[in-house]
Amino acid sequence: xxxxxxxxxxxxxxxxxxxxxxxxxSSSVPPYLFWYVQYPNQGLxxxxxxxxxxxxxxxxxxxxAEFKKSETSFHLTKPSAHMxxxxxxxxxxxxxxxxxxxxxxxxxxxxxxxxP
Amino acid sequence: xxxxxxxxxxxxxxxxxxxxLSCEQNLNHDAMxxxxxxxxxxxxxxxxxxxxxxxxxGDIAEGYSVSREKKESFPLTVTSAQKNPxxxxxxxxxxxxGVTYEQYFGPGTRLTVT
Numbered sequence: 001x002x003x004x005x006x007x008x009x010x011x012x013x014x015x016x017x018x019x020x021x022x023x024x025x026s027s028s029v030p031p032y033l034f035w036y037v038q039y040p041n042q043g044l045x046x047x048x049x050x051x052x053x054x055x056x057x058x059x060x061x062x063x064x065a066e067f068k069k070s071e072t073s074f075h076l077t078k079p080s081a082h083m084x085x086x087x088x089x090x091x092x093x094x095x096x097x098x099x100x101x102x103x104x105x106x107x108x109x110x111x112x113x114x115x116p
Numbered sequence: 117x118x119x120x121x122x123x124x125x126x127x128x129x130x131x132x133x134x135x136x137l138s139c140e141q142n143l144n145h146d147a148m149x150x151x152x153x154x155x156x157x158x159x160x161x162x163x164x165x166x167x168x169x170x171x172x173x174g175d176i177a178e179g180y181s182v183s184r185e186k187k188e189s190f191p192l193t194v195t196s197a198q199k200n201p202x203x204x205x206x207x208x209x210x211x212x213x214g215v216t217y218e219q220y221f222g223p224g225t226r227l228t229v230t
Contacts, residue, residue: 108158
């Protein structure tokens with residue numbers, strides 16, 4: 001079974017500052033990792049995903065994440081925060097469970113607050 | 117435009133009533149999923165379906181039922197047996213059930229039971 005831990009239920013940064021949202025995973029098999037964003041009362045939108053290959057993954061809206069197997073981490077970053085980045089961010093993991101894929105396992109989410 | 121539609125956006129029911137949430141996709145995806153979202157809890161998988169006429173329980177299936185009679189449709193029924201049904205419900209789909217496939221989400225239905 002796999003699990004995801006997102007450190008910090010709320011993260012506040014100033015506009016223009018670096019955004020860092022932390023995600024650690026636990027999986028007994030090679031994981032596939034995703035970051036999603038959710039705006040209030042809306043569904044989730046995929047920001048980026050790691051499957052295989054390059055460990056630094058670039059996504060939409062200037063976000064990127066780096067897969068670090070030794071640290072079991074997949075932290076999300078953005079060099080310069082914008083007011084429109086204020087949202088809920090979810091890290092998720094997918095892994096084979098013997099019978100095939102059975103949905104994503106999500107972290108509890110991090111609410112990103114952007115201070116003007 | 118291709119996508120996932122969920123209706124209605126907001127739904128109100130009295131305790132003891134069954135209620136069915138609609139989910140339709142025109143992405144020609146094989147797999148469909150239902151998640152429940154509660155504040156501070158992330159998303160939890162209720163049911164998923166890999167093909168028509170087949171579905172599997174997720175982590176919190178008790179008190180819920182689903183059907184998959186058509187590829188495009190995956191309705192969720194919240195029964196009176198669900199002890200705490202008030203939540204935000206999200207439907208998703210993916211091309212297949214391979215672990216590398218991302219899921220596409222609908223806009224969600226907020227269910228309030230009083």
